[in-house]
Amino acid sequence: MMKTLLAFAGLSACLCFCLFAAAQSRSRPAQRKAASSSSHxxxxxxxxxxxxxxxxxxxxxxxxxxxxxxxxxxxxxxxxxxxxxxxxxxxxxxxxxx
Amino acid sequence: MAWRLMRIALLALVCQAGAHAQSDVPILSGGAGFLGSTRGGTNLFQPVVAPVLAVPIGDRWLFESRADLREVISQRAPGSAYSTRFFPTLEYAQLDYNAASWLTISVGRFLIPFNMYNDRFSAIWIRNLADAPIILPIGTYTNGYGDGAMLRGSLVSTKTYQLYYTAYFSSLSTIDKLESGRSAGARAGVFFPKIRLELGSSYQRLLQNQQMDSYGAYLSWLPYSVPVAIRGEYAHSPHGHGYWLETAYRFSRFGGQDSLLGRLQAVGRVQQFFRLRPGTGDFLPQTDMQRVDFGWNYFLPHEVRLNASYGRQFAPTGNVNVWDFGVTYRFLFPLYPGGK
CATH class of the missing domain: 1.10.760 (Cytochrome Bc1 Complex; Chain D, domain 2)
Structure with missing residues (x-):
């Protein structure tokens, strides 16, 4: 039971990171462009x-x-x-x- | 004798590189560290030095090598006396020739390029967690090192994607400190630079005694907008198969990478291994195994890193807690002073 819970928690954490990262990449293209164009x-x-x-x-x-x-x-x-x-x-x- | 010959060859290479061009200064880099681990109450301490030598020769040649020198101070059982043993390992010593972007020929001793952990993340100053994944021995038979020749290169490189390959043949070697298995293999991958996503697959055929095929796949994703690294591998062999998935988050959003909090990195990894056939000497667990790890890395100035992690390992033979801690130092300097 403990094993399953820990494995589930670990996988959920990984999945959350993936989803969070994906959401951030979609919502911040303008910022990224600005950052790259500001480079000297x-x-x-x-x-x-x-x-x-x-x-x-x-x-x-x-x-x-x-x-x-x-x-x-x-x-x-x-x-x-x-x-x-x-x-x-x-x-x-x-x-x-x- | 082998070590003496190698020292003479290295000296000749360094002299040759120095004579060729002042700007092609050979470098000595690598890492040093002290690693500690408690597994089910049994302690293990390892002072490690892993020097990397790189000697450019002319415009197209490069000699590079890495050694791993470690003292293993360990207990057999909880509370028992400590024993020590020194393990010197030559991990790679290869001569590379850059024929073209699509072809680099390497001969000598090399890290077997199966999936991505063995030849890219095994260095102590690079890996996010002190312990290597359970499935690492799959596809890197017999010991992770090969003696022979390797070809690698970038087949296509555009702004949107890069296609690359690696292929190798390793001969059987029983020379002391240069042991390797007879095997052949290949790896191919595609990298999307705009989103820093990498996918690839690997294959190895072991060509000695018991001939067997291993194959694997890997993934790495480092989105630009979030300081997170997501990596994973799957590997399969007739003896067993499994996967690992790791995420690492650097708190650099909190004042930048050099701020007090920005130097901190949280790491999590889940992995599972399933034994398909009983086997000994394959360096894999004898039973199914699951493991969850969570750890912290703290990047101090001057390339010093502190790390600590906790893991819980589940197996039919018994569940154990695994605590790891360590400090690593990454160094890099020219092999001789002077010049520009």
Whole structure:
């Protein structure tokens, strides 16, 4: 009984997160657009920021600090691990080490 | 002997990378931590260091490796004396060649790319909960590592979707610290960047002794508008099948990611495993098992993370409480100073 209740509670919590997230994504497109247009980063670096926001967070949080000296090696490694294209790699480099 | 040869090879690689270009500085990153766990009253403590080495060579080559060095301090039963044992593991050491966006060739030792947990979330500084999912051994036979070759790449990459694949062959290896099973497998997935939704499936065929097929599917969704991450996997093998579903919510809406509350993350995970055939040595539970976990992560400045979680595990052999706690530190620095 306890087992079923806990499993049910866990699944319900997951479902609630999903529904909440779905509702939020539908109700806030204007905010998202405003946020992206307010960015001062443009061109290749802007695309790099998009690649960073889109791909890196799929697996981990962004590092709090990233020295320009290590950026090339980090991006090269992430190209392999995150299966980035050559264009994505170049854009990411422009964003992280302009 | 194998370790000595590997050290010499690494030194040569680092020197080569340094000679090629000042900007291609090799890096040493990874994580260190102290993990503690109490399972049904039995304690387990693990100081861990997991260094990652990445050495870019020219424009297309990269050598990368990760080791896991841990001391396991454990009890056999509640209240009994502690015993200690050191476990050094070479998790991957591979040479990558970026031939094109659609093809990267890797040779050496690699993490078996089945579903997404083993090669993407197993690092101690990345995983949201200290314990790996119950179904992790499915599809990653025999030990999660492969010695051989792997191909991966992005087949299609547009603004609306990205299609990617991974395929590998691993040979049987009984070399000390480089053990692996003979297997082949593939993974294919699609990622929708506009909604950060990823779906994929995996396959593995074990090609030694008992030949068997394992397959799985996975899902990951990180909506832009809410700081929540929803991930799950399903895996099936002739020995058993199961799934896990995890959600993580970062309280960054409360003053941003660096605020007192914004550094906090709540994590929940449910998982079930169903045993289909009795088996030993498959690293899976011998009976059906269910588990529910709930935990907290707190991201301190300077890449330090505190985590604590509680789980309840249900099995016909007995239900147990599982308490986990730990602190991890993620480091990243160039391998040698100087230069630009």
């Amino acid at each position: 980063v443009t061109g290749e670096a802007g695309r790099g920021e998009e690649v960073f926001r889109t791909n890196c967070s799929r697996c981990h949080n962004a590092p709090q600090e990233l020295s320009p000296r290590v950026v090339r090696a980090v991006v090269r490694q992430m190209r392999v691990r995150a299966i980035l294209t050559e264009k994505d790699e170049q854009a990411l480099l422009k964003f992280l080490a302009p």
